[in-house]
Amino acid sequence: xxxxxxxxxxxxxxxxxxxxxxxxxxxxxxxxxxxxxxxxxxxxxxxxxxxxxxxxxxxxxxxxxxxxxxxxxxxxxxxx
Numbered sequence: 265x266x267x268x269x270x271x272x273x274x275x276x277x278x279x280x281x282x283x284x285x286x287x288x289x290x291x292x293x294x295x296x297x298x299x300x301x302x303x304x305x306x307x308x309x310x311x312x313x314x315x316x317x318x319x320x321x322x323x324x325x326x327x328x329x330x331x332x333x334x335x336x337x338x339x340x341x342x343x344x
Contacts, residue, residue: 276315
């Protein structure tokens with residue numbers, strides 16, 4: 265199953281119920297996921313509203329880059 269949680273939050277913050285309605289899922293099922301994403305700082309939580317954070321922290325992106333580095337022959341290199 266794939267859920268596009270971030271696209272509905274492009275224009276403005278939304279409540280659990282609004283997000284669930286757009287995604288056609290049970291609000292009680294998606295609520296823990298939204299709060300977990302808030303804890304991981306992938307979403308901003310302000311009261312009952314969820315939104316995309318203004319700026320992402322670089323370490324998450326850097327970890328992906330470090331894991332996908334390859335040498336000149338195309339062989340994956342261990343992260344530094």
